[in-house]
Amino acid sequence: KQEVTQIPAALSVPEGENLVLNCSFTDSAIYNLQWFRQDPGKGLTSLLLIQSSQREQTSGRLNASLDKSSGRSTLYIAASQPGDSATYLCAVRRRQTGANNLFFGTGTRLTVIP
Amino acid sequence: DGGITQSPKYLFRKEGQNVTLSCEQNLNHDAMYWYRQDPGQGLRLIYYSQIVNDFQKGDIAEGYSVSREKKESFPLTVTSAQKNPTAFYLCASSMRGQSGANVLTFGAGSRLTVL
Numbered sequence: 001k002q003e004v005t006q007i008p009a010a011l012s013v014p015e016g017e018n019l020v021l022n023c024s025f026t027d028s029a030i031y032n033l034q035w036f037r038q039d040p041g042k043g044l045t046s047l048l049l050i051q052s053s054q055r056e057q058t059s060g061r062l063n064a065s066l067d068k069s070s071g072r073s074t075l076y077i078a079a080s081q082p083g084d085s086a087t088y089l090c091a092v093r094r095r096q097t098g099a100n101n102l103f104f105g106t107g108t109r110l111t112v113i114p
Numbered sequence: 115d116g117g118i119t120q121s122p123k124y125l126f127r128k129e130g131q132n133v134t135l136s137c138e139q140n141l142n143h144d145a146m147y148w149y150r151q152d153p154g155q156g157l158r159l160i161y162y163s164q165i166v167n168d169f170q171k172g173d174i175a176e177g178y179s180v181s182r183e184k185k186e187s188f189p190l191t192v193t194s195a196q197k198n199p200t201a202f203y204l205c206a207s208s209m210r211g212q213s214g215a216n217v218l219t220f221g222a223g224s225r226l227t228v229l
Contacts, residue, residue, distance in 0.1 A: 104156035
């Protein structure tokens with residue numbers, strides 16, 4: 001079974017810092033990896049989707065990388081802002097058919113201090 | 115604007131009662147999903163449906179039921195058989211089924227509390 005781990009569980013940084021969030025997975029046979037943002041009591045908002053054939057994706061101040069061989073993805077946030085405070089989750093879609101091939105990490109709760 | 119609407123946002127239930135959570139999408143997505151989120155745990159799949167009138171159990175289907183009579187709608191019933199129903203429930207949809215490259219779109223969630 002695919003295990004997805006996000007460390008640290010929580011992170012606090014001062015405004016303006018660049019930061020990296022980590023996601024690791026145990027099975028490299030994946031279709032894609034998706035990063036989400038979740039505000040307290042809200043649903044998930046998709047940030048970036050990386051296909052298994054890609055190395056990275058960028059959207060504004062966000063850059064996500066994927067290294068399948070090592071089972072790792074990182075989400076880089078440049079020039080952090082208080083509005084970036086949220087929980088960030090990664091989800092790995094595994095190469096398998098059946099009822100459930102999408103595996104979520106437990107998330108990293110980010111606080112950006114003004 | 116296209117999106118997923120979940121209702122109610124908050125719901126309180128007495129033990130022994132069934133409750134139904136609504137999920138409606140106007141994205142013309144084929145596949146719809148129900149997830150449960152508990153503190154400190156990743157999202158867990160309850161049920162999913164790839165097409166109208168068809169649905170499959172996820173990892174934690176016991177105590178839940180669903181229907182998919184319309185493409186736009188995928189209601190979830192939490193039955194009295196679910197022993198620990200207090201949780202945050204998330205509905206999602208995507209263009210195709212579980213395989214492929216499709217981005218999941220989520221609703222805002224429904225928080226169920228059992229009194």
